Amino acid sequence: MGIEIRDVNLSYGSHHVLKNINLRVHPGEIFAFLGPSGCGKTTLLRLIAGFNQAASGQVLLGDEDIAALPPWKRDVGMVFQSYALWPHMTVAKNVAFGLEERRLPRAQVASRVKAALELVGLQELGARYPSQLSGGQQQRVAVARTIAIEPKVLLLDEPLSNLDTKMRVQVRRELRDLQRRLCLTTIFVTHDQEEANSICDRIAVMNDGVIQHVGTPIELYEAPANLFVANFLGTANILEGRVVGEAGVRAFEVAGGARVALAANAPVSSGAKLVFRPQHAALGPSGSSGLAGTIVHREFLGSIVRYGVNVGRSEILVEMPFISSATLKDLGENVAVTLVPERALFLAA
Numbered sequence: 236m237g238i239e240i241r242d243v244n245l246s247y248g249s250h251h252v253l254k255n256i257n258l259r260v261h262p263g264e265i266f267a268f269l270g271p272s273g274c275g276k277t278t279l280l281r282l283i284a285g286f287n288q289a290a291s292g293q294v295l296l297g298d299e300d301i302a303a304l305p306p307w308k309r310d311v312g313m314v315f316q317s318y319a320l321w322p323h324m325t326v327a328k329n330v331a332f333g334l335e336e337r338r339l340p341r342a343q344v345a346s347r348v349k350a351a352l353e354l355v356g357l358q359e360l361g362a363r364y365p366s367q368l369s370g371g372q373q374q375r376v377a378v379a380r381t382i383a384i385e386p387k388v389l390l391l392d393e394p395l396s397n398l399d400t401k402m403r404v405q406v407r408r409e410l411r412d413l414q415r416r417l418c419l420t421t422i423f424v425t426h427d428q429e430e431a432n433s434i435c436d437r438i439a440v441m442n443d444g445v446i447q448h449v450g451t452p453i454e455l456y457e458a459p460a461n462l463f464v465a466n467f468l469g470t471a472n473i474l475e476g477r478v479v480g481e482a483g484v485r486a487f488e489v490a491g492g493a494r495v496a497l498a499a500n501a502p503v504s505s506g507a508k509l510v511f512r513p514q515h516a517a518l519g520p521s522g523s524s525g526l527a528g529t530i531v532h533r534e535f536l537g538s539i540v541r542y543g544v545n546v547g548r549s550e551i552l553v554e555m556p557f558i559s560s561a562t563l564k565d566l567g568e569n570v571a572v573t574l575v576p577e578r579a580l581f582l583a584a
Contacts, residue, residue: 236297236387236420237262238283243292245282252278254444256292260437265414265421267431270441271467276424277392279441283422284313284390296387312386316393318377320365326352326376327361333384351383354413371402378410382417389414391423395430407434428468432456440464462582465510472516472551474509487581490547493526498576507581513554515578518542518570525571526551530564544572 238260245253253275260266268276281287283294285306294302301309320329330351334344352358355375365373374394381389394410395403411434414421425431431438432452440447440455440463448460459465462473476489478497485501486494487509495509519525528546535557542553542564551572564570 238388238420238422239293239295240279240283241293241295243279243282243289243294245278245287245289252444253282253289256446258439258446258449260420260422262420263418264436265411265423265434267435267438268422268424268441269426269428269431269438269467271426274441275444276426276441280313280390280392280422280424283388284311285309310386311388311390312381312384313390314374314377314381314392314394316396318365318373320373320376320380322365324364325361326357326363326365326368329365329376330361330380330383333380337384347383347385351379354382354416355379355409369402370398371406374398374406375409378413382413382419387420389419389421391421393424393426395425395427403430410434432468440467442467459510459580459582462508462510462584465580465582470513470552472509472511472513472549474546474549474551476509478503487579489526490549493546495526495574495579496576497579501576501579501581503581504583507583510580510582511574511578513541513552514539516551516553516572516574518544518553518555518564519573521569521571523571523573525573527569527571530566530568530570533564533566544570546572 240256240258243253243256256279268279270276278287282289285304289302293300296310321332327348330348331344334347352361355378357372357375357379360372368376395406398406407430435452437449437451438455439449442463448455448464455464455468459468465471466473474489476487478485479488480486485497487497488494489509521527526546528544528551530542531545531550532543534541538557539554540557540563544551544553553572
């Protein structure tokens with residue numbers, strides 16, 4: 236089943252947390268709410284689960300408005316950031332808990348517990364207690380407990396935040412594989428853009444209770460809707476300036492008078508800033524066409540080298556492939572920063 240949110244507003248006292256949220260999550264996709272702390276993403280997830288109530292709007296599961304239903308009647312399953320496992324229960328009993336609360340026959344409970352543990356690869360650990368498991372295993376128990384009740388939508392609140400970097404990469408792949416096998420509509424909250432980009436079909440970027448942009452990871456990266464999205468997803472160079480010239484010969488003039496040629500059909504609204512990614516720029520010799528600057532720092536990152544170049548009052552990041560030590564630019568070297576006009580974006584706040 237898909238989820239649709241229509242005209243949802245939610246406030247805590249005078250604080251307007253969610254502001255006119257409209258969103259559709261397609262059946263069977265894995266979808267992320269991505270944004271900085273305090274942007275409203277967890278509040279929105281909890282609203283879908285039924286733990287928060289909107290002041291206005293609808294929450295549709297398929298064609299049914301579930302906004303007024305309590306959590307236990309919504310047919311959605313939620314995995315909490317803390318996992319919320321019962322420490323005094325075995326793995327199997329934790330997974331069985333929701334089924335037993337639903338008064339299912341004992342044989343059906345045992346069958347579902349066995350199937351859920353097999354799905355997450357923990358079929359041999361049913362007799363252990365949560366304290367005897369690793370963080371990744373505890374996370375999988377929490378997922379197994381949720382999918383055992385066969386929800387129509389799976390909700391994950393920062394599911395990987397308690398894991399170390401290596402385990403996080405492994406478990407996010409497992410989550411993605413599991414979601415594909417079950418074809419289960421899944422929504423999860425994260426502030427980690429790499430996490431969202433690596434496993435999601437689509438992402439809603441949020442800030443200050445407002446959805447800024449919805450799209451695939453590549454769409455958000457290549458064509459962000461505004462400066463916030465561009466700056467939040469990946470690294471972006473953002474330069475202030477103004478359009479000069481006329482007709483088909485135009486340029487964007489940045490502070491200090493340096494100019495970047497504009498593509499003939501490039502739309503540039505009033506107040507827009509020049510935005511480009513570090514890998515979409517290159518360094519040429521001083522005096523050549525481009526933005527004149529001086530290299531002020533250099534980072535060797537293996538396959539690439541990241542340079543920081545002072546251009547006027549701004550510092551521009553440029554990433555270039557590492558070929559050999561003989562091709563490296565030196566600190567203090569004067570260079571010209573060039574970029575392909577077609578890769579330049581002009582975005583407003």
